[in-house]
Amino acid sequence: MSLYDDAVLVLKGYEDQADLRQTYLDHLASHPDGMWKACGDGHITASALVIDPSRGRVLLTLHKKLRMWLQMGGHCEPGDATVAAAALREATEESGIEGLTLLPGGPVALDRHPIPAPCHWHFDVQYAALAPAGAAAAISDESLDLRWFAYDEVADVADDSVVRLLQGALARL
Numbered sequence: 644m645s646l647y648d649d650a651v652l653v654l655k656g657y658e659d660q661a662d663l664r665q666t667y668l669d670h671l672a673s674h675p676d677g678m679w680k681a682c683g684d685g686h687i688t689a690s691a692l693v694i695d696p697s698r699g700r701v702l703l704t705l706h707k708k709l710r711m712w713l714q715m716g717g718h719c720e721p722g723d724a725t726v727a728a729a730a731l732r733e734a735t736e737e738s739g740i741e742g743l744t745l746l747p748g749g750p751v752a753l754d755r756h757p758i759p760a761p762c763h764w765h766f767d768v769q770y771a772a773l774a775p776a777g778a779a780a781a782i783s784d785e786s787l788d789l790r791w792f793a794y795d796e797v798a799d800v801a802d803d804s805v806v807r808l809l810q811g812a813l814a815r816l
Contacts, residue, residue: 647671647678649725650687653749653768659811663753667766677766680718685755685764689729690716691745691772692808693738693780695791696816701809702780703801704737705788712792712801714808716767717785726750730770738774738789739781746771751811754804771812 644652654667667687676682692714693702703712715737716730723729727745734743752769782789794813798806 646719646721646723646725646729647675650678650768653726657750657753660753663755666755667753667768670764670766678719683763685766686718687726688716688718688765688767689723689726689733689770690714690767691730691734691743691770692751692805692812693734693740693743693772693774694746694812694816695774695778697776698791700791700793701797702738702740702774702789702791703797703805704783704786705790707785707787710787712790712805714769714805715772716769726768727770730768731772734770734772737783737785739783740774740778742775742778743772744775746773746812746815748815751815752804752808754808756804769808771808771815 657664671677674682678687706713715734717733719729750768751771754767756765758765780789797809
């Protein structure tokens, strides 16, 4: 199965955000290249909020280009077998934490957001990843900073999409 086919199956199985989910599916139906950064009308991205439930905290990255506190994430790559694998790869690369595991149940949320030209939209498929006990984060080249925040601090530093992602993840814990 291709990454494109996996994305369609994941989205069809996602039961929340019906209108937005349909927007994603319509985009993929009209853009066979909609998984890739080269698709100028927008593309699927994959992200994961790293959670340490034992300490009641999440790991956020201060994104180098956007200068915003966000969950780990980015573009799908040809070696990614699934959207979930892309999200886990991105979370591992950007957090420096080995042994992350995705929260069961598939994506936690979807978030479509505009980005600067030459592309127009990121269609982000958002997961949550559980950090192993004693996880130590290490900043990557893609971040200005990397920091743990208590659940109740997230709304003070991050935008609504990250807050919604956290709320969805906590509802599953």
